[in-house]
Amino acid sequence: MTITLDELIGQPGNEADWQLATYAKLPLDIVRGEGSRVQTADGRWFWDWYGGHAVALIGHSHPTWRRIVAEQAERLVFYSNVVYCPVRTAACRAIVEFAPANLSRVFLSNSGAEANEAALKLARHHTGKPEIVAFEGSFHGRTLGALAVTHSEKYRRYALPEYGHTRFAPWGEVPSLDENVAAVILEPVQSMAGMRTATSAFLHGLRAECDRVGALLILDEVQTAWGRLGKNFAADFWNVRADIVTSAKSAAGGFPVGVTLVDDGVARGVKSGDQGTTFGAGPLASAALLATQYVIREEGLVARAAEIERRVRAAFPGEVRGHGALLGLVFPDAVAPRVAALRDRGILTGGSDDPRVMRLMPPLNLPFEAIDELASTLRSLG
Ligand SMILES: Cc1ncc(COP(=O)(O)O)c(C=O)c1O
Structure with missing residues (x-):
């Protein structure tokens, strides 16, 4: 019989029992990535504006x-x-x-x-x-x-x-x-x-x-x-x-x-x-x-980063810092509750050491519909 990855993973237990406690973790167990989205073990999909921490420039698990x-x-x-x-x-x-x-x-x-x-x-x-x-x-x-x-x-x-x-x-x-x-x-x-x-x-x-x-x-x-x-x-x-x-x-x-x-x-x-x-x-x-x-x-991703910036700036009325697909949305108050509320609605974004700045670091081949969805979800949060 050939062993599979899932068999090797088995029932892994609680990560905190084994990994040194150096990270404040999000309440998510990500098991799969596809393009600009990632999926949790319970089957929920998220737009990854956080980009796995500015890493997934070409998207997740690109074929x-x-x-x-x-x-x-x-x-x-x-x-x-x-x-x-x-x-x-x-x-x-x-x-x-x-x-x-x-x-x-x-x-x-x-x-x-x-x-x-x-x-x-x-x-x-x-x-x-x-x-x-x-x-x-x-x-x-x-x-x-x-x-x-x-x-x-x-x-x-x-x-x-x-x-x-x-x-x-x-x-x-x-x-x-x-x-x-x-x-x-x-x-x-x-x-x-x-x-x-x-x-x-x-x-x-x-x-x-x-x-x-x-x-x-x-x-x-x-x-x-x-x-x-x-x-x-x-x-x-x-x-x-x-x-x-x-x-x-x-x-x-x-x-x-x-x-x-x-x-x-x-x-x-x-x-x-x-x-x-x-x-x-x-x-x-x-x-x-x-x-x-x-x-x-x-995929012409360098030019696409500039297009992402153009569309994000058009979609957000407030101050937008950064360039291309490395952007910070500046809010009048702390962004942590907004970041959590977006997460509950299937959108991952990042905070920063400036509590008022929400960081966006998505894949450069992010579909433009993700920008519309982020903008409308943020509007609905007020
Ligand atoms: C600007 C900058 N320099 C250096 C580092 C360190 O990189 P690594 O975590 O791969 O050591 C980071 C990580 O976030 C970074 O953002």
């Missing part, structure tokens, strides 16, 4: 992604970076070709935090300087290095206060840098902080200030890359040159991947042993990356 990943799984699931591997070559090439022209090399890891760790390490290595400037409201991940440049006490409280020589500057103001600064790191859209969106003047001002003192500009595009803003990367959206761009989330359509893209000038100074990871750019991850890139191209 092309499934087929390509299964094909790779049959051939070879994993071999390390000590060998050449055609599927890895193709994935790295596809990423570099999708990225801004100055970013000529990529290092692949397993998460957004790791992508940022690599970026910070490379920046210190390249400049020989110790200090990093980050911004108030930032979120860059939960490993110690990434946490050192994450602003909120809520995430930092277990980190060593001195870890990493970081200075935090007010969001939106170009800080005056000194010669000790290795890099400035920021999210072009501070999603967790409530979709606080950089202006062109801010980003270009940072670029000029970095150039003045020889510091690198790192864009954390963990949420903004792969077409989500309506351009390939946020660097393209604002037409600003970054020395390092990091990403993760939807890079491989849900397969865990961290991406650190590096400018040619920085890449030239990197040599064997400067960074490494076992799983990064493994064959299965590479196939998932390639499949995701293919779907983005074939």
Whole structure:
């Protein structure tokens, strides 16, 4: 007899009995995903405006992604970076070709935090300087290095206060840098902080200030890359040159991947042993990356993100922050009750660290009827 997945799952029991209690969970047990919708064990379907936390850019369980990943799984699931591997070559090439022209090399890891760790390490290595400037409201991940440049006490409280020589500057103001600064790191859209969106003047001002003192500009595009803003990367959206761009989330359509893209000038100074990871750019991850890139191209998803923004802005009378399919609806009062009421009506959205901001991070191939349904449901809630 051939064992099935359902037989392996069996009667799993209560997750809290086994998983460390690090997450405040929603009262949902999601068992299936299809396009822009997910289904619970009791058969209810939900529009996924939360996007599995900004991950499901090409939608859930996309048929092309499934087929390509299964094909790779049959051939070879994993071999390390000590060998050449055609599927890895193709994935790295596809990423570099999708990225801004100055970013000529990529290092692949397993998460957004790791992508940022690599970026910070490379920046210190390249400049020989110790200090990093980050911004108030930032979120860059939960490993110690990434946490050192994450602003909120809520995430930092277990980190060593001195870890990493970081200075935090007010969001939106170009800080005056000194010669000790290795890099400035920021999210072009501070999603967790409530979709606080950089202006062109801010980003270009940072670029000029970095150039003045020889510091690198790192864009954390963990949420903004792969077409989500309506351009390939946020660097393209604002037409600003970054020395390092990091990403993760939807890079491989849900397969865990961290991406650190590096400018040619920085890449030239990197040599064997400067960074490494076992799983990064493994064959299965590479196939998932390639499949995701293919779907983005074939379905014209970059242009579709811009269309989602246009329609959402037309449907909502209030302030809408962000760009493309990374949007924040601003309400006069706390959104938590609205988020819960939407959930009861089959629509998943997200909150943020700003209690008045509801976050929308849906798949880019979201059917437009979902926008009408969200708008009318919100209207009915008053
Ligand atoms: C902007 C940003 N950077 C970094 C991270 C960390 O990514 P990961 O959770 O994959 O480590 C996140 C995660 O939400 C993020 O939103």
